[in-house]
Amino acid sequence: MAQLSIVSGSVGLITLQNPPVNALSAAVRQGIVDTVEKALSDPKVKSVVIRGQNGVFCGGADIKEFGTKMTGPHLIPMIHAIEAGNKPMVAAIEGSALGGGLELALGCHYRVAHSKARLGLPEVTLGLLPAAAGSQRLPRLIGVPAALNLITTGRHVTAAEALQLGIVDQVTDHDTVDTAVKFALNVAGQSLDARRISTFPCPRPAELDALFEDAMQKVRKSARGAIAPVACVQAVRAAATLPYAEGLERERELMATLFNSGQARALQYCFFAQRAVGRWSTPSGARWDTSKPVPVPKAAVIGLGTMGRGIAVALAQTGLSVVAVETQEKQMMEAKQAVSGMLERGAKRRGVAPVSDKISYSGNIRAVADVDLVIEAVFEDMAVKEKLFQQLSAICKPGALLCTNTSALDVDHLASQTRNPELVVGMHFFAPAHVMKLLEVVYGRRSSTQAVATAMQLGKKMGKVSVAVGNCRGFVGNRMLKPYIEQAFYLLEEGATPELVDRALEEFGFSMGVFRMSDLSGLDVGWRVRKGDGLVEPGLASGPSARVRQGRRYSPLGDLLCEQGRFGQKTGRGWYQYEKPGGRVARSDPWLHSFLEGYRARHGLVARRIDHEEVLERCLYALINEGFHILEDGIAAGPEDIDVIYVFGYGWPRHRGGPMFYAGMVGLAKVLERLEHYHQAHPDVPHLQPCSLLRRLVASGSPPIHKWREVIRKLHSHL
Numbered sequence: 001m002a003q004l005s006i007v008s009g010s011v012g013l014i015t016l017q018n019p020p021v022n023a024l025s026a027a028v029r030q031g032i033v034d035t036v037e038k039a040l041s042d043p044k045v046k047s048v049v050i051r052g053q054n055g056v057f058c059g060g061a062d063i064k065e066f067g068t069k070m071t072g073p074h075l076i077p078m079i080h081a082i083e084a085g086n087k088p089m090v091a092a093i094e095g096s097a098l099g100g101g102l103e104l105a106l107g108c109h110y111r112v113a114h115s116k117a118r119l120g121l122p123e124v125t126l127g128l129l130p131a132a133a134g135s136q137r138l139p140r141l142i143g144v145p146a147a148l149n150l151i152t153t154g155r156h157v158t159a160a161e162a163l164q165l166g167i168v169d170q171v172t173d174h175d176t177v178d179t180a181v182k183f184a185l186n187v188a189g190q191s192l193d194a195r196r197i198s199t200f201p202c203p204r205p206a207e208l209d210a211l212f213e214d215a216m217q218k219v220r221k222s223a224r225g226a227i228a229p230v231a232c233v234q235a236v237r238a239a240a241t242l243p244y245a246e247g248l249e250r251e252r253e254l255m256a257t258l259f260n261s262g263q264a265r266a267l268q269y270c271f272f273a274q275r276a277v278g279r280w281s282t283p284s285g286a287r288w289d290t291s292k293p294v295p296v297p298k299a300a301v302i303g304l305g306t307m308g309r310g311i312a313v314a315l316a317q318t319g320l321s322v323v324a325v326e327t328q329e330k331q332m333m334e335a336k337q338a339v340s341g342m343l344e345r346g347a348k349r350r351g352v353a354p355v356s357d358k359i360s361y362s363g364n365i366r367a368v369a370d371v372d373l374v375i376e377a378v379f380e381d382m383a384v385k386e387k388l389f390q391q392l393s394a395i396c397k398p399g400a401l402l403c404t405n406t407s408a409l410d411v412d413h414l415a416s417q418t419r420n421p422e423l424v425v426g427m428h429f430f431a432p433a434h435v436m437k438l439l440e441v442v443y444g445r446r447s448s449t450q451a452v453a454t455a456m457q458l459g460k461k462m463g464k465v466s467v468a469v470g471n472c473r474g475f476v477g478n479r480m481l482k483p484y485i486e487q488a489f490y491l492l493e494e495g496a497t498p499e500l501v502d503r504a505l506e507e508f509g510f511s512m513g514v515f516r517m518s519d520l521s522g523l524d525v526g527w528r529v530r531k532g533d534g535l536v537e538p539g540l541a542s543g544p545s546a547r548v549r550q551g552r553r554y555s556p557l558g559d560l561l562c563e564q565g566r567f568g569q570k571t572g573r574g575w576y577q578y579e580k581p582g583g584r585v586a587r588s589d590p591w592l593h594s595f596l597e598g599y600r601a602r603h604g605l606v607a608r609r610i611d612h613e614e615v616l617e618r619c620l621y622a623l624i625n626e627g628f629h630i631l632e633d634g635i636a637a638g639p640e641d642i643d644v645i646y647v648f649g650y651g652w653p654r655h656r657g658g659p660m661f662y663a664g665m666v667g668l669a670k671v672l673e674r675l676e677h678y679h680q681a682h683p684d685v686p687h688l689q690p691c692s693l694l695r696r697l698v699a700s701g702s703p704p705i706h707k708w709r710e711v712i713r714k715l716h717s718h719l
Ligand SMILES: CCCCCCCC/C=C\C/C=C/C(=O)SCCNC(=O)CCNC(=O)[C@H](O)C(C)(C)COP(=O)(O)OP(=O)(O)OC[C@H]1O[C@@H](n2cnc3c(N)ncnc32)[C@H](O)[C@@H]1OP(=O)(O)O
Pocket: 020, 021, 023, 058, 059, 060, 061, 062, 063, 064, 075, 096, 098, 099, 100, 101, 122, 123, 126, 128, 129, 130, 131, 132, 255, 256, 259, 272, 275, 276
């Protein structure tokens, strides 16, 4: 809806009314069409200001309408009527002007923004392009290179940057609507000939072809198979090379290819999934809207290895006072230097002063006595952590939350080491912790609602996407990773190479294939875990039993590499070779290939041809199958939680929506059929046996993903 009132005698004030972000729903579009028509035909109105209710100009087209039959006026003629009108129209931009919201503002003759406003064309992040003429107007207003940057990345700019780029005409720290009304009074009666952006010639930079080729190469490289960024470049090229009307037609054609694409659906699903995980709840009754977090002005981090350093930086950047504890002197010295570098670089990037004074260092665990929350990030070893939790329980003040950054260990067991197990939760960060957006908040059997709410709230304050998950080995992310990696190892045994497996996964859209990723994180990490699980045996054995552990198929390939001291990038050798220890460019390693041949020969394995399809099906469906188990076990509340974890923490391509969404796109019946097929071929691999929840979903007609929770609820109520 939109409402028209007259202010200051002659200014028509149109207010968009669709809380919370005034999205351009059919009703709002109709409201704009009606009020603009009224304002243009009312002789008392000499100029018009358009604003949004409740301090938000407009969050763009209503994304919820995209999956439905579109009704109501179309955006393009609506915006055209504003631009073509004979009275000055001023957009008063507070809060956000995004997507269709900014396109609406670009149809106005002037734009006034509050200094705290954010502007942008983020359609690309939803698998779309700015198809309400934004791809044609923006380059005409600010030039091709700047428009390309904004439209292909979807980034939001501050009002100050928008002013510098020429997107807005004035920025104010005062009341935006008052300022815009004054502006409108001033420009009333002035000619609008030079204010209609669609009539501007598009500035044509020299070397136009090279510029677009370069832009196309850049997006193809970073888009990892996403089609919208490519279409965005093509649309801006149309603006630069065609008359406005023809450019608009090209924009429409490109949008038509994107609008109903699976990628657009996946990206829009991700948008809502990210928000859905914020409405978390736990089986014990803790909920995002009713559980009260406690304030955390002071926190401690224990252990200043890579994870601890990142966590300390992230906490300090959030404004908390941080006590950083490390008992080893050498590690402490290195950490201090690394942390201050990270803080300085972070401050420079954000244009603020570094917050080094927020962190105090200590070699004594007693320094945490007065903090409100502790995050331990010590060595991943249960005995070490057990002892630490016993100490913390004795040292910390009453009510202090004790959090573990373990990536897999039992949170309930750690809680049982303390006097107040209700104060223990997992806060599983991802490396580098000050950069990665994901946080798994692991609630234990006895974690209090307040403890979970506090960890979730702290994660949010730190700018993380926090997902509440139950306690099990590896929680959600790492638990699903296990069958995925396991399949990759089996594929090597059966004839694949690391290069083949990684290429298939990278073409699918992962930022890194499983072997390159494992070289980066260090092969010794998994080796240590497998040793702890009693799976590692001396590597020289041969015959079928050498590849069986604890009654199931096992591949010792990773262990054998570790025995050779090949730990990945840090040692310069792993599944690939690197120019030096710590090198980053993975090169194919002939040693590895002959090692694989020797291994197969020793174990009587005959290499066969493996194609990309098999790699994807075996690795991804095994991972997805574990996702169904996680839902069945109630470790994740819904498929959105799993998908958000995989997109934000594990490099799953966002334009494929996350593993569970992807399963729905492929078709649950097909995933089930392929799992059955592979399980028949490999009966000794339990991870390939289809989960009963998957069977149940298929049996109930493969409902769309937003209906899975109903099936899961029914399943749990029968148990
Ligand atoms: C065959 C061809 C057919 C052609 C058809 C053409 C039609 C399209 C034509 C033109 C293209 C225009 C496209 C667009 O405009 S796409 C939308 C672009 N806009 C965005 O991407 C902005 C999305 N929103 C945000 O980034 C943020 O919400 C925010 C910055 C505006 C506010 O952030 P914050 O205060 O943190 O609030 P939340 O994010 O939590 O959001 C609150 C609430 O509002 C919902 N919401 C937000 N934006 C939208 C929206 N654009 N449409 C619908 N709903 C929106 C959000 O989901 C939250 O609700 P909840 O999920 O219930 O919690």
